[in-house]
Each structure stands twice: as C-alpha cells, then as structure tokens.
Amino acid sequence: MNNPHHLNPTSLKSRFTTRFLRALTKIRAQKPISSSSPTEIFRRYRRIKVAADKSMAYSVRSRRIWSRAMLWKLRSRSYRRQDPCSGRRSGKTNQAIMKKSSNENTTTRREDGVGFVEEADELRQLVPGGETMNLCNLLDETAHYIKCLTTQLFSPIGKG
C-alpha cells in the first residue's frame, strides 16, 4: 500500500474513503459544475450529503444498530421518491415493525432507573435508530457513531 493515508486497507477509514470517492465521482460525472443557481447548489449538497451518509452506513454494514437504521432510512427515502404509493406501504409496515419492537423492549418514555431520561431522549434523537435502544446500547452506539463521524471529517477527501 503506497497510499500514506490508509494504514490498513480494511479499516473503517479506508473503506469509507473508497466508497465515498466512488460516489463523488459518480455525482461529478452526472452534472456539470457550471450551474451555480441556489437550487442547483442545494440539490448538489443534498446529493453529497446522502452519498456521505450512505458510504458511511455501508462501510459499517449491519454490524451496528445505527447503521442499520440509517440504511433503512435511506432506502425508504429512495423508495418513496421513486414510487410514492409503494413508499407509503413500505413505510407503514416498517414503522409498524419498529413500533412493535419498541413496545416489546421498552415503553416510549423509558425510565431506566438511572435517572437520565431527558438527556437520553435527546441523545436518541441525535443518533439514528436510537429510539429503540435502552441506555446501555445507546451509549455503545453513540461511541461508535462518534468514532465514525470523526472518520468522516478527517478522511483525506476533505470535501473541500
């Protein structure tokens, strides 16, 4: 490996960078850069953001709860865009599944016995897929999520 940035070809950083680079080249190939109207810029920004989220979620695959939740969100969003009816259907069934699992494990307002309910709820909103986790798993997922976010920010792509 003569790339000085990647210490380990199978590390999270290198997986994310390769995937993200691929996605960015695809985006670049699609549209010319000359368009500078605000809507175009915004659309482009959305595409890049989705590409970043997607490449990060795919680098982690299904090993983490938050990556699974993120992948599901991305897929349902793309389905909804393609075909509104099917999107609604799949969205409903998926939401039913999620609600059911959340009722099984927990109540929506968790009282964990440790006393950090407000903060935990806020953290659940931040971390994707956090609503269905108890505090213990939530902290675990948060740690991994933070690690992945910093990988994204310090990838050699730089997004600049």
Add this chain to the structure above:
Amino acid sequence: MQPCSREMQAMNSLLSPTQQIPLQDLQPNGNSGTHQAQIHNPQFDPTSSHDDFLDQMLSTLPSCPWSDLKSPWDPPKSDETPPSNHDNNVGFHYDEILASKLRQHQINGGGGGTTAAMKMMMQQQMMLPGRLIAAAGGGGLTMPLHNDIVDGSSFKSPNQQGGEGSVQALYNGFGAGSLHGTNNQSPNQPQHFHHPQGGNMQTQSFGATAGTVMNQSQASGSTTGGAPAQLKQRVRARRGQATDPHSIAERLRRERIAERMKALQELVPNANKTDKASMLDEIIDYVKFLQLQVLSMSRLGGAAAVAPLVADMPSEGGDCVQTTAGGGGSLQRNSNGNQPSANNDSLTVTEHQVAKLMEEDMGSAMQYLQGKGLCLMPISLATAISTATCHSRNPMINKGSSSNHPLLQSNGDGPSSPSMSVLTVQSATMGNGGLDGSAKDAASVSKP
C-alpha cells in the same frame, strides 16, 4: 505502550557504553544523585501520565541520600548502610533500588557479564508503571488487577491520532463559546489533551476498580458471616452487596452503563465532568457539533465543486478556491486604511496557505487555522458581529473567504469593516442559497 517504549529507549541509552556524561565524574555517593537526575530528566519527557509519575519519583531521588536506600540485593559498595524502614510507598523503594542498581552498573561500566541483571532490571522497569500506580492507589492486593487495567486504558490513548485531537480542540474552543476572542491553544496542545484525559481515566478507573475490588472482598467476607445471622433475623444488606436477583441485575446494568460512559469520556473532549448528567450533556453537544461539521463540509463540497482528489477535473476546484482567496486578498488591499499594513501581509499569506491546504485536506486546513487562532465562520454571522461590535474597541477578524462553516470562534487582530465581508459575499461563488442556509445553521448552533 508508548511510555514503556520510551523507558526502554532511555534504559538503552543509559546503559550503552557511549555516554555523553563522563563516567569518571560519577561518585558513589552524593554527586551521583544529581547526575542521576540529569541523566533521567532529558530522557523522560513528561507528556504522558506514566512518565509524569516516573519523573516525580525520579526527581525525588536526589533529595534522599543514598544511605536511605533499602537494598535487597547486596551492593558491592561498602559505603551504603542499610536504610530505615519505610512502611508505606513500596513503589518508591522499587524505584530507588532500580536507580541504585543502574548507577552501580554505570560505575562498573555496564559490562557484558551483567546481562542477566540487565534483563531483570528491564523487566522491573517494564512493570514499574503498573506497580507505581498500584502503590499510589494503596492496597497490595490489587496489584495484578491493575496491571491489566492500566495497560488496557493506556492502549486507547495511543490509538487516537493527532487529527482527532484537533477536532476536539476546536470543540473545546467552541464550547468555551464566547464570540469575543478566546485565545486558542497551540497545535501541540491537542495531543496533550489526551494524556491528561488518559491520566484522569486511569485514576478514575483505578478508583472504581479499587472500590469494586474492596466491595467484592467485603462481600465474600460478609456472605460467609451473614449466613448464620439470617437464622435470627433478616439482616439488611449493605450497599453494593444485595443478594436479591433484581438488585443484582440492576447493579450489573449500572456497572455496564458506567463502563460505557467511561469509554465515551475518552472520545469526547472536556471530559473532566464528574457528574454523569453533565457528561451526557457534553456528549450530546459533541454529537451535534460533529453532525453540523459534516453537514457544513458537504455543503462546502457541493458549492465549491468536489475536491481535487477526484482525478477528472482538479483545476476547477482549485480555481474556485483561488478566486475566493484572491477576492479576499484584494479586499485586504482595498480596506488598507482600516488595518495596519503588517496585518495585511500576514493575512494574505495566511489566506493563501489555508486555500492551499483546503484543496488537499480539510482537516489539516482546520488545524492550521486553529493554530493561528482563527476560524471560519459564515459571512452572515460575521456581518452581524462586526456591525454589533463596530464601535466597541473589541477587535475581531474573520476569514470570510470560505463562508460556509458554522464554527463560532474568533480571535482578534484588527478591526474588520462590514465592507470587507460584503465584498467577499459578492466575490464568493457560493451564492445566496448557501448563505441563507448557513445563516440558519448559525442560528441553530448558538446555544439558547
């Protein structure tokens, strides 16, 4: 493993025959103590908690006379008398013994016949950090436990790179939060953050494990004693020793949560909060900050075209960045009257440097900026701030050339005029859409 490797290097350099400090100056007694300190101090740079400990221990050496050393090994010197007994602080003895052994070997020339003793000393040296910290914590029972724990927690800090440290340093300044110029830390400091945190971590995990070990030992002692007592009446269980399965499960849960919180503490900067609730708040703010940064970076990428790493068209990205930098540079010349000339030159140089860095790696650009005590901020915010503080003597400067970062720090160098940011608005390729969005970002970032 960094401290151990450093100590190994120090040991190797000390024991090598080629030494800068002349051997013939070493005397058996008083002088060698000071030489010892001189030898040790340049080798051990105290940037990690392990080395801090060792440095402290070793620096106390010259103060205590050699006659105080208790030496289980019989030294060949006849001058050394058996020392008085120190009941506490076994670790000190280990270190002094080791140092005396070292010195003796130095005086003897560090010959080849003592390789076995060298190896033993090396091993002793390797085990020292664990033993020292164990001794400081008190309780000889817990020493083997702590070796694992210390090694485990010390593994984490070397894994984190300097880049992440700069994000955390940025976040620190952001959290310190006022818009009126806080002085930023130097680039060396982000690495220092980890080690105090590592030190805190170790001492905390230290205290926690000592507590649990004590609990376990007490529990084992009391359960044997509690069985006959239960015949008479129901004894109320002491705290941390409940035998009820529900409370045991609760306790396990709490312990697991505490473990995870400790792991998170290492990731998040400003982790010196002892209160769990405030620690959670800190975690929440950090996650929000990181998400915003990712968003703003992708926005920057969307507006200014994808980075030159993409092989197709590197020139375009470079052009965009250069025009903004050029715009900024020309602005400096335009607003010459408002600023001293020395600031002008340094600012243009800095801007060019930042623009160059942004082409390759955003992270390094941010580190560079932070090292200079500057940051990027959205132009709308900069305009608002400059109009608000235009009349006050509080000087502020901002790099408006890259307008889409919602980082909220600033450091003062010279007064900024609203005209400067207006001109950068016109010259920037971002357009109005980006600015509106960034204004929203700026509003959401400020704390209520």
